[in-house]
Amino acid sequence: MSERKVLCEECRDRVEFNVVEKEIVDTLKGENYTYMGKEAYCSKCGAEVYVDDVIDFNLEKLYDAYRKENDIISLEKVLEISDFYTDEQMTIVKGWRKGIFDRYCEGDVPSKEHSDDLKQIYELLLVEQIRKKFTRRVIKCRK
Ligand SMILES: [Zn+2]
Numbered sequence: 073m074s075e076r077k078v079l080c081e082e083c084r085d086r087v088e089f090n091v092v093e094k095e096i097v098d099t100l101k102g103e104n105y106t107y108m109g110k111e112a113y114c115s116k117c118g119a120e121v122y123v124d125d126v127i128d129f130n131l132e133k134l135y136d137a138y139r140k141e142n143d144i145i146s147l148e149k150v151l152e153i154s155d156f157y158t159d160e161q162m163t164i165v166k167g168w169r170k171g172i173f174d175r176y177c178e179g180d181v182p183s184k185e186h187s188d189d190l191k192q193i194y195e196l197l198l199v200e201q202i203r204k205k206f207t208r209r210v211i212k213c214r215k
Pocket residue numbers: 080081082083084087114115116117118119
């Protein structure tokens with residue numbers, strides 16, 4: 073049980089609540105997606121209550137399911153790219169609208185076209201990293 077309290081519409085009061093894991097089916101862009109999400113229930117009357125964290129958690133899971141199903145690059149990979157590229161650079165390199173890469177880094181789901189661009193960049197970064205590792209190893213061997 074949580075120490076925090078939220079509004080229960082049934083009890084018309086701020087109540088403590090229990091969070092349970094649940095398989096949820098949600099619709100996004102006209103398609104159904106199933107994911108392991110969470111639901112919160114009033115600990116007094118058992119009615120479902122709305123908790124910000126739970127809603128955010130489910131939204132993230134829904135987006136994950138959507139990305140997997142539609143072959144869209146994962147948020148983790150987008151964040152890895154952001155270690156190397158800024159929003160400004162993506163605007164210059166890819167001609168994207170300003171701020172759009174930042175939004176992807178905050179969890180917005182990229183379009184298929186942008187996702188493919190990002191995947192390509194990710195692959196190149198990966199190759200670059202492997203090459204660096206390899207070069208370092210070669211240098212070590214020569215000593
Ligand atoms: Zn209640």
